[in-house]
Amino acid sequence: MKTRISTEWLSGCSGCHVAMVDLHEKLLNLVEDVEFVRIPVLMDEKGYPEADVGIVEGAVRSEHDRHCLMKMRESCKKLVAFGTCAVYGGPSGIGWLYRKGVILDKIYKGTVTASRDGAMPEGAPELEQSVIPIDEAVDVDFYVPGCPPHPYYIALALKTLIGAKAPELKARTVCSACRRRMEKREGVKLQRGVSVALEEDVCLLSQGVVCLGSVTLDRCQAQCPNKGVACAGCAGPSVDLITEPHLDIRTMIARRMNLLTGIDQQEIIDYMESEAKTFYAYALSSPVIYKKPTVEMREWAGK
Ligand code: SF4
Numbered sequence: 001m002k003t004r005i006s007t008e009w010l011s012g013c014s015g016c017h018v019a020m021v022d023l024h025e026k027l028l029n030l031v032e033d034v035e036f037v038r039i040p041v042l043m044d045e046k047g048y049p050e051a052d053v054g055i056v057e058g059a060v061r062s063e064h065d066r067h068c069l070m071k072m073r074e075s076c077k078k079l080v081a082f083g084t085c086a087v088y089g090g091p092s093g094i095g096w097l098y099r100k101g102v103i104l105d106k107i108y109k110g111t112v113t114a115s116r117d118g119a120m121p122e123g124a125p126e127l128e129q130s131v132i133p134i135d136e137a138v139d140v141d142f143y144v145p146g147c148p149p150h151p152y153y154i155a156l157a158l159k160t161l162i163g164a165k166a167p168e169l170k171a172r173t174v175c176s177a178c179r180r181r182m183e184k185r186e187g188v189k190l191q192r193g194v195s196v197a198l199e200e201d202v203c204l205l206s207q208g209v210v211c212l213g214s215v216t217l218d219r220c221q222a223q224c225p226n227k228g229v230a231c232a233g234c235a236g237p238s239v240d241l242i243t244e245p246h247l248d249i250r251t252m253i254a255r256r257m258n259l260l261t262g263i264d265q266q267e268i269i270d271y272m273e274s275e276a277k278t279f280y281a282y283a284l285s286s287p288v289i290y291k292k293p294t295v296e297m298r299e300w301a302g303k
């Protein structure tokens with residue numbers, strides 16, 4: 001019997017659904033084993049048919065998101081948080097820094113394209129007080145982070161969910177798949193505002209560029225650093241960051257970069273705090289990050 005799959009997208013960009021479709025022939029290989037009973041990117045199904053597996057993209061930002069998520073949980077035997085927005089809040093999570101009223105005023109009153117009376121359009125869904133990852137609202141059975149998840153991991157997750165493969169938890173960081181070598185150097189300066197490699201083959205940290213590869217779960221095969229761009233952490237925190245409350249992104253990066261370059265740890269920490277919206281962009285609305293005792297996200301962002 002085919003595994004029935006239902007999907008839904010909440011507050012996100014739909015990129016995770018596009019990534020699913022981007023599986024191309026790998027998706028066709030699965031057609032023998034699965035039946036999509038709901039997939040908004042490919043079919044117009046407004047209801048929530050019963051399914052073996054539910055795949056949810058996006059964070060919970062509005063009451064409508066919460067309603068759709070509840071429907072998915074009720075109609076699906078297993079629920080998957082698919083993509084970094086569903087798992088950690090993702091870029092949508094930046095709204096966690098601001099009060100609901102501030103966001104609405106900014107959008108409906110504070111822009112040149114807002115209507116003159118500042119009224120919200122009729123039928124717009126009510127915003128919740130904050131943005132949350134989906135497991136803050138319902139029980140989740142599987143997590144597939146990534147922004148969007150890499151086709152290799154999507155195929156692996158789908159095969160695991162339909163029982164064609166034993167579950168496999170790869171806990172390596174992006175560094176493990178990166179071809180650049182860490183080198184100890186002297187006289188390196190912190191490269192503020194730089195996110196590209198100045199030299200080939202050498203680790204970005206050794207060049208004074210903040211790269212989050214060592215604190216990020218490898219769900220992408222290190223696509224960015226291998227192409228010369230610093231890892232921005234889009235696949236979410238590494239396992240040690242998740243499990244150890246006292247470890248944090250900025251302190252771990254500062255320690256490693258200091259060992260490689262001698263740049264003062266406090267200088268790196270101050271820089272990362274001043275750019276917290278960038279360096280914490282993908283998981284700042286997750287309790288995994290904001291509940292850490294040393295993280296003061298709203299203070300760093302000047303809220
Ligand atoms: S820190 Fe970045 S550049 Fe250095 S090895 Fe890790 S992923 Fe590669």
Ligand code: SF4
Nearest residue numbers: 220224231232234235
């Ligand atoms: S290298 Fe980092 S930013 Fe790039 S895709 Fe992987 S996790 Fe995301």
